[in-house]
Amino acid sequence: MNRSFQPSWFNKFSWLHYDVTLDSAYCFTCCKAFKQGKVRLTGVAESAFTINGFTNWKDATKAFTKHGASSLHMQAVDSLKSEVDVGEMLSSQHAKEKRDHRDYLFQVLSAIRYSLTNFTLNFFNAFKSFAHENYNA
Numbered sequence: 001m002n003r004s005f006q007p008s009w010f011n012k013f014s015w016l017h018y019d020v021t022l023d024s025a026y027c028f029t030c031c032k033a034f035k036q037g038k039v040r041l042t043g044v045a046e047s048a049f050t051i052n053g054f055t056n057w058k059d060a061t062k063a064f065t066k067h068g069a070s071s072l073h074m075q076a077v078d079s080l081k082s083e084v085d086v087g088e089m090l091s092s093q094h095a096k097e098k099r100d101h102r103d104y105l106f107q108v109l110s111a112i113r114y115s116l117t118n119f120t121l122n123f124f125n126a127f128k129s130f131a132h133e134n135y136n137a
């Protein structure tokens with residue numbers, strides 16, 4: 001039996017949010033959906049994880065499991081899904097940009113290396129013809 005909030009609960013419930021100053025637990029997903037007006041609260045039980053804060057630690061895991069399966073929570077997860085997709089899109093766009101930058105950098109580096117090689121070759125050839133003209137004639 002628990003008399004206080006257990007950090008290990010975070011591992012079991014990904015949506016769990018704990019407010020240290022209020023010593024209350026909330027549902028991150030439902031709070032967000034509620035603040036954005038995407039879900040409506042219809043009962044006291046639903047308000048526990050959104051407005052009031054949950055503090056009944058001894059029945060916590062049972063209540064968390066129940067909340068995770070509640071229609072409010074499902075609705076909140078669903079309503080925020082499109083947002084997650086946009087986030088993923090942005091991050092994949094970001095990854096592409098990073099890749100492009102890396103390709104560009106690689107091209108610049110190759111160009112520099114090419115110029116250096118060219119310069120060395122030119123220098124060598126110039127030296128060779130100079131040596132040829134002056135000492136090998």
Ligand SMILES: [Zn+2]
Nearest residue numbers: 027029030073
């Ligand atoms: Zn929830």
